[in-house]
Structure formats: C-alpha cells, structure tokens
Amino acid sequence: MNTRRDFFKSAAALGLLSATGAPLCAATENAAGPVSGSDDRKYWVSLVEKLAQPVLGNLAKRELKKTMPVEELPRTGREKYTHLEAFGRLLCGLAPWLAAEGLDELERQTQQRLLKLAQESLDAATDPASPDFMNFTDGGQPLVDAAFLAQGILRAPNVLWAPLDARVRTQVMAAFKSSRKIPTPDRNNWVLFAATIEAALLELGEPTIEERLEACVRKMLGWYVGDGAYGDGEFFHFDFYNSFVIHPMLLDVLATLQRHDARFQAVHAVVLERARRFAEIQERMIAPDGTFPLLGRSTAYRFGAFNLLAQIALQRALPENVAPAQVRCALTAVIRKMAEAPGTFDGKGWLQIGFCGHQLALAENYISTGSLYLCATGLLPLGLPPSDAFWSDPAARWTSQKVWAGEALPANHALTDVRTVEVPTLVRV
Numbered sequence: 223m224n225t226r227r228d229f230f231k232s233a234a235a236l237g238l239l240s241a242t243g244a245p246l247c248a249a250t251e252n253a254a255g256p257v258s259g260s261d262d263r264k265y266w267v268s269l270v271e272k273l274a275q276p277v278l279g280n281l282a283k284r285e286l287k288k289t290m291p292v293e294e295l296p297r298t299g300r301e302k303y304t305h306l307e308a309f310g311r312l313l314c315g316l317a318p319w320l321a322a323e324g325l326d327e328l329e330r331q332t333q334q335r336l337l338k339l340a341q342e343s344l345d346a347a348t349d350p351a352s353p354d355f356m357n358f359t360d361g362g363q364p365l366v367d368a369a370f371l372a373q374g375i376l377r378a379p380n381v382l383w384a385p386l387d388a389r390v391r392t393q394v395m396a397a398f399k400s401s402r403k404i405p406t407p408d409r410n411n412w413v414l415f416a417a418t419i420e421a422a423l424l425e426l427g428e429p430t431i432e433e434r435l436e437a438c439v440r441k442m443l444g445w446y447v448g449d450g451a452y453g454d455g456e457f458f459h460f461d462f463y464n465s466f467v468i469h470p471m472l473l474d475v476l477a478t479l480q481r482h483d484a485r486f487q488a489v490h491a492v493v494l495e496r497a498r499r500f501a502e503i504q505e506r507m508i509a510p511d512g513t514f515p516l517l518g519r520s521t522a523y524r525f526g527a528f529n530l531l532a533q534i535a536l537q538r539a540l541p542e543n544v545a546p547a548q549v550r551c552a553l554t555a556v557i558r559k560m561a562e563a564p565g566t567f568d569g570k571g572w573l574q575i576g577f578c579g580h581q582l583a584l585a586e587n588y589i590s591t592g593s594l595y596l597c598a599t600g601l602l603p604l605g606l607p608p609s610d611a612f613w614s615d616p617a618a619r620w621t622s623q624k625v626w627a628g629e630a631l632p633a634n635h636a637l638t639d640v641r642t643v644e645v646p647t648l649v650r651v
Contacts (some may be wrong), residue, residue, distance in 0.1 A: 259547065259613040262554045266604055267319075267329055269561055270458040271336070273598055274316060277308050277315035278339035284346045285356075291568065293536070293575055293591045299435045300590035303363040306356040307592030309347055310371035313340060315526075315598025318536055318605020325608065337381055347371075348393035358397045362412075363588070368598075369415035369471070372384060372398060372422035375618045376474050377605075379425065391426075398423055405435050410455040411463055414471040421478040424648075427449045432647060435577035439475060440645045442468065443489070449636040450499030461518020465504060465530035466596065469497040473533065479597065485646040492643050494539060499637040501534040502541045505549060506634070511624045512555025522589050524560045525600035532602035535612055543632070546612035550603070552620035557600060573597070 240633045279284045286305055294300045320337045347356045375382045375394075383391070398419050406416050420435035445453040452468050453459070472493050480486040507514050514527065521527075534540055535549050559564065565580030567573060573594040574580045606612050625631055 228622060231476055240294075254465060257554075257617060259550060260608065262550055263329075263604070263608060263613050265554065266557070266601055267332060268314050268603060269557065270319060270598075270604065271332060272561075272567070272571060273573070273595065274312060274336050274339075277312050277595065278336060278343050281305075281309060281346050281354055282303070282339040282342035284352050285348075286354045288353070291570075291572055291591055294589065295582070295587055297583050298587045298590070300362060300588070300592075303356050303367070303591040305354065306347070306358070306364060306371070307590070308595045309343060309592075310355070310367035310369075310374065311526075311592070311595040312598050313343075313374035313382070313628045314370040314377070315374075315529075315596070316340070317374040317382060318602055321381045322377035322605050323607060329608075338570040340382065341385060341390075343392045344382070344394060348390070348397045350393075355396070356484030358401045359403045362404055362407075363414045365401050365407075365412065365419070367592075368398060368401040368431040369418040372419045373471065373474055376418075376422050376425060376478060383426065390411065395423065395426060395428060399428070400637070402434065403433070406438065408438075408441055411467045413441045414467055415444075417475050418471050421475040423483060424480050429609070429650065430648065435475075436647050437481075437646055439472070439479075439489075441645050442472060443493075446496070446639075446643075448639065450496045450503060450639075459518060462520065462523070462527040463518070464500055465527055466520065466523060466599075469493075469500055469535050470599070473497055479648070483646065483648055487507050489643050490643055491554075492639070492641060496637065497530060497640060498534060498539055498541050501531045501539075502544055502634075504528055504531040505544050506621045508556055508620055508622060510626050512552070512559045515555060516577060519586055520589070520593075522575050522581075522594055524566075524577060524594070524597040524598040525553070525557050526598070527600070528556065529596075529599035529602070532600050535603050536602045538606075538610075545615070545618055546610070547615035547618040548613075548620040551617050553600065553603070555620075560597075563587060 227418050277286065280289045290305065290308065292301050292304050316336070320333060320340060322333065325333060346352045346354045349355060386394070401419055407413055417435040417438040420430045424430045442452065445455060447453050447458045449459060451464055454463050474488040476486055476493055480490045531549065532553065535546060540546060540549060560578055563579040565574055565576060572591060575582050575583055575585045575589060575594065603612050608614065619627070621631070
C-alpha cells in the first residue's frame with residue numbers, strides 16, 4: 223500500500239516537513255500549515271483573559287472572597303491564605319504583559335482593561351476597610367504570596383506602581399512591611415520570599431533589613447549544587463522549585479540590588495549564567511508532544527513549572543543554541559496540553575486542582591484554588607512585543623523534536639561553575 227508514501231508527499235507539498243523529513247508537531251501546525259507566532263500570541267492572550275477575569279474582575283469589585291471557590295484537601299484550612307495566593311501569583315505572571323508596548327489594537331484593549339482591574343485590585347487587596355483586605359501577617363503562608371505580589375510590582379513598576387495614587391501606595395507598602403512579622407526563614411527556598419519583599423521595598427524607596435535581604439541571598443547562594451541548580455536548603459530536591467521560585471526570585475532581587483549598588487553586578491552575572499543553563503535544561507525536558515515529567519511536589523502549578531524558561535526568554539537571555547521560536551513553540555505545546563485538558567477549569571472559569579485536568583489527589587496540604595494561579599508565570603514572554611523574534615520568527619522545532627526526528631545535534635555539557643560568590647552589603651544610613 224502507498225498510504226504512508228502518499229501522506230508524506232502531501233505533507234511535503236504543504237510545507238509541513240522539516241529538513242529531516244518528519245512532520246511538524248501538532249502543537250505548531252493546523253490544517254492550513256504551521257501556526258504563526260501571531261496565532262500563538264493570540265492563544266496566549268486568550269488564556270491570560272481566561273485566567274485573569276475571574277480573579278481581577280471580582281477583586282476589583284471587592285467580591286473575591288465572596289465569589290471564589292476554595293478547593294482544597296479536607297481539613298487543611300487554606301481559606302485564609304488562598305485569596306492572596308490567587309492575586310499575587312496571577313500578577314507575578316501577568317505583570318510584564320500589562321506593561322508591554324507595540325501591541326495591536328485588539329490586544330491593547332484587552333491589556334488596558336485588565337490593567338485597570340489590576341490597579342483597582344491592588345487597592346481592594348490592601349485597604350483595611352475592604353471586604354477583600356488580604357492576610358499579610360497570620361501564619362507563614364502570607365510571606366510567600368506577598369513576595370509573589372512584590373515580584374509582580376518589580377516586574378512592571380511603571381504600570382503597577384507609578385500610576386497609583388498616594389493612598390494606595392501607602393496601603394501596599396504597609397502590607398509588605400506588615401509581612402515582616404513572619405520570621406525570616408533560613409532552611410529552604412523561603413529565604414527568597416523575605417528577600418523579594420525587601421527588594422520591592424528598596425525599589426519603592428523604603429529602608430530595608432539586611433537579615434531579610436542580603437543575608438537571605440547569601441544563604442540561597444550557599445546552597446548551589448552545580449550545573450545551574452540549587453539545593454532547596456541543604457539538599458537538592460528533584461522538583462521544579464528551581465524554576466517556581468529560586469532562579470526567578472534570585473534574578474529579580476539581584477537585578478534590583480544592582481540598580482541601587484553597582485557592586486552587585488558581579489553576583490548578578492554569575493546568577494544569570496546559572497539560570498541560563500537551567501533554562502537550557504528545562505527546554506530539553508519538554509517532550510516532542512509537549513508533555514514533561516511529573517516530578518516532585520506542587521505539580522498542580524502546571525505550566526508554572528517553566529517560570530524560569532519563560533523569564534529567560536522574556537529577558538532575551540536564552541543560550542545561543544536555543545532559538546526564541548523553538549521556546550515559543552515548546553511552551554505553547556505544554557500550555558495547550560494542560561490548559562485544554564478537561565476539568566482544568568470549573569464551569570465558572572476558576573482553575574481546579576490537577577496537573578492535566580482535575581486531579582485532586584495530586585494536591586499537597588498547602589494547595590488550594592489560589593495556589594494554582596502560579597501557572598500564569600509560564601506566560602511571561604507576553605511581555606515581549608509582537609515584533610520580537612520570540613513571536614515573529616516562524617515556527618521551529620524544540621530540542622526533543624529535533625533529536626527524536628533523527629537530526630544530528632551537538633553534545634550537551636554541564637556548566638562547571640564552582641565559584642564562591644561574594645554578596646556585598648548595601649550601605650544604609
């Protein structure tokens with residue numbers, strides 16, 4: 223029979239074959255041929271709107287606590303944390319896009335509408351008179367999500383800080399400073415939550431505390447284990463926390479510090495080199511069909527697992543052998559597979575616990591509805607304008623697609639970085 227031969231003839235005529243003769247992955251093609259970066263961007267923006275509207279739309283009206291469901295494991299008591307989780311994590315991922323320029327008119331209208339809701343939500347979340355005033359002090363968890371909120375502001379201060387009136391700025395700073403009631407953690411990645419809040423306060427013109435800023439950065443850097451990876455405390459954990467938290471927060475904290483003191487440039491350069499290597503590893507973890515390994519805890523954060531790869535793409539710092547378009551196509555494949563799985567959203571548009579669909583058994587006792595919005599950090603490259611190569615270059619295969627199609631690729635090698643990194647101390651008066 224000639225069915226297979228006829229298929230490949232037809233595919234070649236449509237331009238669906240690579241130089242190796244293998245058809246492009248379904249994630250980068252449709253019936254008319256390869257999907258463009260413009261189409262990918264439209265899909266990502268549609269997902270932003272789907273994620274953001276329930277959270278920001280209700281919070282701006284001061285009705286988030288009234289309307290948001292709280293899915294959790296029985297008797298875990300996450301109700302007092304989940305709303306700040308949803309807001310802080312969502313804003314952390316959306317912030318670069320809320321500040322993006324060069325958008326077409328339809329995307330710009332969506333952006334400006336959601337930006338207005340985000341600004342109103344900052345007021346609602348930090349106004350002590352608001353029914354949606356959030357918990358920044360009770361328990362340990364608020365330190366985590368105050369940090370994600372602070373990271374969002376650090377990523378887009380021109381739209382999430384500068385336009386706020388004095389009253390709202392005072393409220394936000396008071397909320398961040400109130401989180402200092404939570405003791406400085408020193409045993410795992412939580413050191414970076416304290417450091418990120420302090421970095422935001424530094425950027426916003428407030429005095430900072432060395433124990434919660436430089437000392438926490440030193441602690442985290444002391445746990446470096448090699449080849450771009452850090453231990454989560456004394457030991458390395460085979461999970462996604464190097465991407466969820468460690469690299470992204472180190473990069474943002476040190477970028478802030480070096481803006482205020484040039485002595486931090488050297489340590490930032492080392493941290494960026496390590497992050498680029500870890501991003502390279504992450505791109506190689508994405509299988510040809512857009513799946514990736516289910517490893518470690520917090521898998522319900524879904525494509526937030528690629529927070530770091532997305533951030534390195536946003537910063538235009540991808541390794542030389544990783545093209546922006548291949549990252550776009552790889553991330554789009556992951557995002558589609560997870561976002562479109564039945565049960566990912568409930569009937570009213572809220573995220574439900576799971577990795578690929580609705581899978582409550584995957585939840586840890588700290589997971590609830592709000593936690594899930596960390597997936598928004600996988601969308602960071604929307605902060606790049608549509609004209610950037612990430613979006614404008616033609617569809618491209620990612621590494622696993624190339625190698626499983628038989629393409630000859632150069633060998634991949636570890637980053638042999640064993641340097642001891644010195645972290646200066648800010649001059650405080």
